[in-house]
Amino acid sequence: MRLGRGVLTIWFAVTVTFLLLRLLPGDPAQAVASPTMTAETRAALLAQYGLDKPLIVQYGIYLGQLLHGDLGLSFTQSIPVTTVLFERLPWTLLLTVTALVLTVVVGIPLGVLAASHRGRLLDKVVQVVGVTGQSIFVPSVGVLLLFAFGLMLRWLPIGGAYDVGVYGVAWYGSVAEHLVLPALSLMLVQLGSYVLTMRSTLIDALGEDYVTLARANGLPYRRILWRHALRNALLPTTTLIGLQLGFLVGGAVLTETVFAYPGIGRGIYEAVTQLDFPVLQGAFLFLALTVVVANMLTDIVYGFLDPRVKSA
């Protein structure tokens, strides 16, 4: 069932991409063949890319190629799109996963703190921070951090993913150093939603009968908060991860652009400026695939948190 849904989503992403590329004005035929060519050269080029066939046939061929893992050749680099993207995918995964883990690790305790101090100053501060966090433009935070920690304080590097000419342990060190600012920017723009969701669901959970019962039984408040109420309140937050994935990926595109980070997002930016449609289309598919896989993982985590879902 879960798998079927994932496949459906990927098929949807593939079809949307295909239709957009073929039906919108800037179709690949124009990108491949320029109007100044002679009619024969143009026809030959279009035939070579299979663009002279009817739409439905093209769609079939396209799906067939995808099933073989063939995303076509990059217009500008003349190497397979998959090669271009597989070089970049690990960096995007590293960035987004780090940012997500940071968000959850910081966001959940902050939400718990706000909920357990409901109505007091601490709660209000956390709420203001949360709402503001939701309204920030990703590049704004990125550039601000870059300016403060990269240029003024000179603590951290201002771009790229690693230092050239460094090997072994030092290489991992430089990767970590380059990761700090992009991951932090991405975390900051995500944090607000998690904190606010955590806060409101935990407040609801604390009002439930089982909490009153636990208190009547004399269980320490901390234990009730962290073990009983939190476990139930975590469910909507887990759902939120799934809902936020698309947003996380979008944020990664902008963050990677700010920090010249060599991930897929930066690849999209370069493909846009060079009108490299096969790379653009492949990158979109990769990102859609990442989101679908991550969604399935969230579902599995949800099953662990709430056994009722698993048995259903």
Added chain:
Amino acid sequence: MTTTPLVGDIEPIVPAAGGTARATWRSFRTEPLGLVALGVLLVLVLVAVLAPVLTRYPSGYGDHVLAPPTGAHPFGTDALGRDVLAEVVWGTQQSLLVAIASSLIAIVFGTLVAVVGAYFRRLDGIVGLVVDLVLSLPVLPLMILVAALVGPSTATIILVVAAFSWPEVTRLVRSQALTVVHLPYVDAARLMTSNPAWIIARHIVPAVKPVIVVSVVVTASRAVLSAAGLAFLGLGDPSTWSWGRILYEAQQSGAMSSAWWLTLFPSIAILALVLSATLLSIAYNDARNPRNRRR
């Protein structure tokens, strides 16, 4: 970047008779944050409308390149010596235009799909599936793809943002509409007329109006962020100033990290618009909910 869930939960409230609008306003007036947010939004609208009066349209080249903020140029100048204040002022026009136009399209379409789906149960399954599928796609990359293919222009940006914002509206409105269609007064209306359009327009849409108001604000503020994101990636309208374009040009000229004023002022503008829209929707939500009303 359009899937951030709402700040406050929208609680389904059984529609009340007339007079709620006034009660909501009376309660809203006591919310200082909501009033400040409304004020900021009004100022931004004024700035957008009065842009030609306030500043000269930034174009050509200036004498002082990358000058930090001074009396003559309160926001400094950019890599071509143009006044950043003027760019931000004219950018307000573009940002508000995109936000209002795209969220209106998204709201009308999204609401229509939601209420029609909720009313005709057979369509609802399809509506729910399509919304889920679109929402699970990474929206910004999709927008980038379309904007790159169609070519940058203000109309493109508006349509692209609208095209990928309506599912969120549908999701919000649909959940509310589904609770309403089962209420007895809708069944009663079914006995009175066989015209579904009339029931939807007369009974269902008014009942989901509060959710629509909130989604207008949320969609508009997200549209600002999406449009700024596209412009920042060089996919904005190259002939009109927008906040994202200032950031894009700052990055292209390599001055982004050294000339802090190029980033700071458009960033503040974006934050002010999005934050006040968000606060306004929270305050409206609180004011509308009788349980939160003091007195």
